[in-house]
Amino acid sequence: MKIALFTYSTKPRGGVIHTLELAEALQCLGHQVCVYALDKDCIGFHRPLKCPSKLVPTKPAAQSIDELIKQRIQEFIDYLIKEEEKYDIYHSQDCISTNALKVLRDKGIIPHFIRTVHHIDEFNSPYLQECHDRSILEPDLCLCVSGYWQQQLKQQYQVDAPVVINGINTQKFSSKPNGLETQLKQSLGITGNPVYLSIGGIEPRKNSLKLLQAFSQVLKTYPQAQLIIAGGDTLFDYKPYRVEFFTIAKQHNISVGESLILPGVIADRDISILYRCADAFVFPSVKEGWGLVLLEAIASELPVITSKIAPFTEFLDHESALLVDPYDIKTISIAMLDILNKDVAQKLINNSVSIPAQYSWQRSAQIHLNLYQKLLLN
Numbered sequence: 001m002k003i004a005l006f007t008y009s010t011k012p013r014g015g016v017i018h019t020l021e022l023a024e025a026l027q028c029l030g031h032q033v034c035v036y037a038l039d040k041d042c043i044g045f046h047r048p049l050k051c052p053s054k055l056v057p058t059k060p061a062a063q064s065i066d067e068l069i070k071q072r073i074q075e076f077i078d079y080l081i082k083e084e085e086k087y088d089i090y091h092s093q094d095c096i097s098t099n100a101l102k103v104l105r106d107k108g109i110i111p112h113f114i115r116t117v118h119h120i121d122e123f124n125s126p127y128l129q130e131c132h133d134r135s136i137l138e139p140d141l142c143l144c145v146s147g148y149w150q151q152q153l154k155q156q157y158q159v160d161a162p163v164v165i166n167g168i169n170t171q172k173f174s175s176k177p178n179g180l181e182t183q184l185k186q187s188l189g190i191t192g193n194p195v196y197l198s199i200g201g202i203e204p205r206k207n208s209l210k211l212l213q214a215f216s217q218v219l220k221t222y223p224q225a226q227l228i229i230a231g232g233d234t235l236f237d238y239k240p241y242r243v244e245f246f247t248i249a250k251q252h253n254i255s256v257g258e259s260l261i262l263p264g265v266i267a268d269r270d271i272s273i274l275y276r277c278a279d280a281f282v283f284p285s286v287k288e289g290w291g292l293v294l295l296e297a298i299a300s301e302l303p304v305i306t307s308k309i310a311p312f313t314e315f316l317d318h319e320s321a322l323l324v325d326p327y328d329i330k331t332i333s334i335a336m337l338d339i340l341n342k343d344v345a346q347k348l349i350n351n352s353v354s355i356p357a358q359y360s361w362q363r364s365a366q367i368h369l370n371l372y373q374k375l376l377l378n
Helices: 014-029 065-081 095-106 126-135 147-157 181-188 209-219 239-251 270-277 293-298 327-336 342-352 359-377
Strands: 004-005 032-039 051-055 091-094 114-115 141-144 196-200 226-230 260-264 279-281 302-308 321-322
Touching: 004 095, 014 091, 014 279, 014 293, 014 359, 032 293, 032 302, 051 065, 051 359, 065 095, 065 126, 091 095, 091 239, 095 126, 095 181, 114 126, 114 226, 114 359, 126 147, 141 147, 141 359, 181 270, 196 293, 209 226, 226 270, 226 321, 270 293, 302 327, 321 327, 327 359
Parallel strands: 004 032, 004 091, 032 051, 091 114, 114 141, 196 226, 196 279, 226 260, 279 302, 302 321
Antiparallel strands: none
16 A cells, blocks of 8 residues: 655654654555655654655744644645655644645545544634634544544544554663663753653643642652653744743742753654653643653653543553642642652552553554555445
8 A cells, every 4th residue: 555644743742753653664564655744944854764754845934823824734735736646545643734635635636535633622713723623524534542532523523533543662662771871861961869751841731830830849848859841842832831831930949950851852862761761750731642652651661640531541540650630739749759659659660561562553553554445445
């Protein structure tokens, strides 16, 4: 099969990681796969790929978010209209490329297209909401990554979306040191005890404000503790939210670069090492498609604190993670203290260590292939 996968970015966000890992797994199964992505900074993907890719050039970002989305959709359209390569499958992983593929299908340039919904968003902008709704309602086949979002797609859009699982590369993420941990700690200034890690950047969906406030309570007991919040490259800048975040840090005398480390997007060669530099993984997110970083942390044998919400509860329970109310700062801070108990941490690790084996990209690729075949037969 010839398969084209589409994603809105070359940066390591969850949906992009899903796209690349799926592409490589499909390629390993003997199919011809090409990844198309908007290349917003002209430096390509964050890591080398094991399959072909084509980078869609972009212009400087428009001023308003509505105009930016219109621009990005049109950039995909302009590039793909000139594309001579034809595929059996056109599969988008996001709203932007889905809207572009809809235009191409309606023009008869491509026969059909698929979209994977990682989570459902809500926007104040009528234009953005229309784009989002269209990206769910228009595909010839809609997929999703968890039972929770399958249920939500049915309830909110009357769309039947088969579940395609996420995966974890256990060759990459493990507890086995590679000798570079000390070097990374030195370069990032990781000297604390204990060290908490969270990945996803500073934004509302990641619940960064309450995480920071919970950490301020931990510092009262462990003044040498550090919180690392890595990642954060996103389409939206969340400026007001970030301003509030740094205001809270200042109010609680949390020093950026000392107690709080914000390294931004971590190089692919370092991300697996970073997990091994932490004592616990804290992820009180309020909305996720699945939570790939949780699988990465678990594969790295880190004890995990996360929100007691779906889809996390589809693969985690109270025996394998400390599940908290993400809106309760005190509950999060108590969990951050409790997880330092060696017996508690080891119990969580022991009870979660078998989870990654259930989620391989090879299995995900096979599920996708079965669905691709059904679409082609219809």
